[in-house]
Amino acid sequence: MVQYTELDQKCVNAIRALAMDTVEKAKSGHPGMPMGSAAMAYVLWARLMRHSPQNPDWPDRDRFVLSAGHGSALLYSLLHLSGYELKLDDLKQFRQWGSKTPGHPEYGHTPGVETTTGPLGQGLANAVGMAMAERFLAAKFNKPEHELVNHYTYALVGDGCLMEGVTHEAASLAGTLKLGKLIRLYDDNHISIEGSTDLAFTEDRVKRFEAYGWQTIVVEDGNDLAAIDAAICAAQADQERPSFIAVRTEIGYGSPNKQGKASAHGEPLGADEIKLTKQFYAWPEEPFHIPEDVLTHFRQALAKGKECEKQWLEAFSGYEKAYPAETELWSRVIAGTLPVDWDQTLPEFPADPKGTATRSASGDILQAVAAAVPNLIGGSADLAPSTKTLIKGEGDFSAANYGARNLRFGVREHAMGSIINGMALHGGLIPYGATFLVFADYMRPAIRLAALMRQKVIYVFTHDSIGLGEDGPTHQPIEHLASLRIIPGLTVIRPADANETAAAWKAAMTVPGPVALILTRQNLPTIDHSRYHSAGDVSRGGYAIERGGDQPDLILIATGSEVSLALDAADQLLKQKITARVVSLPSWELFEQQSVEYKESILPAAVKPRITIEAGVTMGWSRYTGECGISLGINQFGASAPAEVLFEKFGFTAKAIVEAAVKLLGK
């Protein structure tokens, strides 16, 4: 067993004091968690974790996720002390405008922060995704004598994380997948915001994780460095099961009046209490004091990190010589770039009045993308046969086959969303997740974080309207297109036919940030693009699929399954000598990024009569109708009946559009 010294103990107190002072200076934040869990964090960061503070992007670093993101002062203290690019002055700017130390850890904002956390449970599920990514890349790239990928993923979690459903989902899946290199440290402090966890959380956490197939270890004293060390080593040693280490801690450890109380959780301790607490630690009163010997000791992480990297680079160099093709692929996937000409094999679909469902077209397109892009990986929340998201010829990602690209998430949409975030954050993968559009609601917190972190993840949301039919209103998305469009940074694309679907996939792979593809259950005509404008303009978000001349009488604006209806309506209107332009507008976000001139060329301000047509809530469409136009939509829940009956009943027919147009034009 490793011997820990007084200096080690001093280092632990340094973390506590720094976190405490950081929160106090900001007059805002969460001191109790860092104080309680400083010991386990120290053991991990200073001794057991392989990381390189000078190069936070070193691909084979161990990942550390602070799932209890409110304890950000802990993470910032560790980063500063270990020698990451985060200065003491940054800590003094905690929670201030423009600082590198926001209230919760934010990916891309602070070197060494692996994911954005705060919404509880997310980090833990991200960690499952990272551990899956590690296993996949290891299976894909490692060779018997040359290892490129072999790292642990650690997550520090609190009671709040363990209560959230998403962590149950993710933990159960991690057990099934036997993610032995995933290690979860549970800050078992018995306190949440409302008080004792006995109020609402009396389950046997250890037994629960056993039920999920995890190794479980209990550390009775959260300040016992040697015991924590032994527990983490035991966790590392079990390569068959993820490990759950329950560490009994005291929130606000060392604070004479707040230790073990909810009052230590979410507000500064106050000057008086800090004074008393520092007395308990035998610590100088001076704020932000870091003893020289403590800093020197912590900063050994720099040399250790360099040595780790050096060893890895040596291995890499050997790998490069032996496997040049694999090395090229490795470099590309780690850089996050796509192969040249990856999109040259995307299928083209001949015009066909009967057509196909865009989910089916998507399934065909996926095969081509997956063949060209070997790090595209994904799956569905138990709806693969319906969402058409299995990659053919690939096995299921499982303990027996970590190199396979079909992910089986089970009926766990939320975990799916958070896991693919973790995979994208890990690097090296382009993940997708699929379910029915209506169930996007279940994974909304994860979608929001993908957007906030600007991660390249792709959502395949099918069964996108009342066109779902008989399953009824619980399964029919009505407000969901709007609900996704309002998330800043998310690109939503609802293609009108098979060829627009191919163009949508192309956009999904190339535009920055997360993209949601919105696809039909039902067949749609494959539009004759020799008659109408090419589907290629999906990348511009919207285009005049049927121009109707330069001065049409009105503009019909539609998305997805409603575009064909609009084209039919335009044909019928022409018989009444009314010229209609039909604009296919698959993506508001992409369209809004176009130049004013382009937008004006598609939607000329002079043409006031406009009808938007989309089988969902109309909210938001008034930006395109202007004051004179109208929106055909559905502002109520759907119903259970065959799809064609529903479209008729809810007014989505070419005839209904024609009538609305004639009425709008006052003819």
Add this chain to the structure above:
Amino acid sequence: MVQYTELDQKCVNAIRALAMDTVEKAKSGHPGMPMGSAAMAYVLWARLMRHSPQNPDWPDRDRFVLSAGHGSALLYSLLHLSGYELKLDDLKQFRQWGSKTPGHPEYGHTPGVETTTGPLGQGLANAVGMAMAERFLAAKFNKPEHELVNHYTYALVGDGCLMEGVTHEAASLAGTLKLGKLIRLYDDNHISIEGSTDLAFTEDRVKRFEAYGWQTIVVEDGNDLAAIDAAICAAQADQERPSFIAVRTEIGYGSPNKQGKASAHGEPLGADEIKLTKQFYAWPEEPFHIPEDVLTHFRQALAKGKECEKQWLEAFSGYEKAYPAETELWSRVIAGTLPVDWDQTLPEFPADPKGTATRSASGDILQAVAAAVPNLIGGSADLAPSTKTLIKGEGDFSAANYGARNLRFGVREHAMGSIINGMALHGGLIPYGATFLVFADYMRPAIRLAALMRQKVIYVFTHDSIGLGEDGPTHQPIEHLASLRIIPGLTVIRPADANETAAAWKAAMTVPGPVALILTRQNLPTIDHSRYHSAGDVSRGGYAIERGGDQPDLILIATGSEVSLALDAADQLLKQKITARVVSLPSWELFEQQSVEYKESILPAAVKPRITIEAGVTMGWSRYTGECGISLGINQFGASAPAEVLFEKFGFTAKAIVEAAVKLLGK
């Protein structure tokens, strides 16, 4: 042990055959689950469940929730066979427009359906809410010699339900609360849509429920009626723990080619397979055949139900005599009506430039409402001190005190949403649930179902904008007001000050369906309503708080914390001889319900220059700005900094509004 006969077995097969035929006729649906779980459903419905088919609203009936809602054909078969108001012709209209037998069970649509299910996991969490409601009402009303409330709540769940995080959350809480009268039957068929549950779901389910503090019982053979009977009786007998009965079944039982396979799950068996299956059951081929003896046997439920009701009415009559006041209260809460003058004690807040946070005002108002309305009950997802949602002088709802009204949900927003749905559905209670607005995302599937079922539940969503401050973008709602406004049937109210908050609570208690109150973290001035228009008009959704004459130069439209800014801006504009009307628009939904005349009186079409001001995404606001107006909003994520800094940086100051107004007017 009860002896089951051949007739019982025939009854089980009758359920199977009926469900199979129902799906086949619709050419759509899920036959496998009803066929596999018919035996347990039979034992429960025909022998152990206390229900009255002629009076599905009998208050003390046992509740039955089909959490695996896709098995609706099972429920419809049971309802028809037991004598509920659901005819064979209704089953023949399964999944057709306007029928009483939609694809998934829909509350309020079909007699005997206790809740709308289909989105997996929801029903199970609803059942937890029902069981909590039962315990609360029992504690509140039962007297030693007179019991009004004493029933079980049963839920039939599948693998999908158990995978969803919301069921983990709800089950853990049910264990903590020792809900001994909650009984969960698990249809353990090892199959989900993608195939074997081994793909993604290998956890030890029984052990997991043990960890949650449940009694667990395993039935090895899902067709063994006596074993199922014994298991349910054992579950009933344990009043200290909820019970989890894992019943090993075969999906599509009896189908020679589909039993035990995913192909039995979600599509009709087909005529040939039905023929073979009926041979296996020794069943006539004729569709919808119900043998006379089977029907007679099932319909004993009518007499048994009448007898149950009779006994209960006798008890009620005794109760009525002994406890007239309690009886009056009982009748009122069961009818769902409010006490006369319940709103007379709502606080009024004097004008105050410093003011108070609307969450704090809400906390004060809640005390008055709770004092007047004894069946108002609720709590928070571990944020009660922040959301100000504890009822003072009330204890915590717990096994030791089921009569208390403060619910402690733990960090489980999703379960909270589903549980309060269950409480409302049970009847007798008006439940509320509270968390930060940003975490409404976690409970969105439950909010949608509340709206779909038109249940009276109240959401208290606080920390409603960047005004949340230092916690940063993960905690700052940006798109959330819009995300709630788009849910059909949900009323969203964002009051501007303490007095509008009182009016908002009043509306929340009285308008039909669910209501979301959107409240600030930060202090807002309490508006001087002797100078400005009365806050009472919140019930109309919007009103001119400052008229600015009949022909103002422009209209400023704001909600919540931005109303005071708009009033300040109007004052400043007046100094520049610009008259501005200020419209407080706390609720779009309520405003849109007003007459055309009223709306025109508030927002005269003639006044084109308009500015909407709301610290959230602008999508949707164009309906009020028209083509000439503009929207001040936030179409990006927030940041971590003190609130006042953020409002400044994001342009929410009176000065910024004045500048925008001057520019808009071209002055």
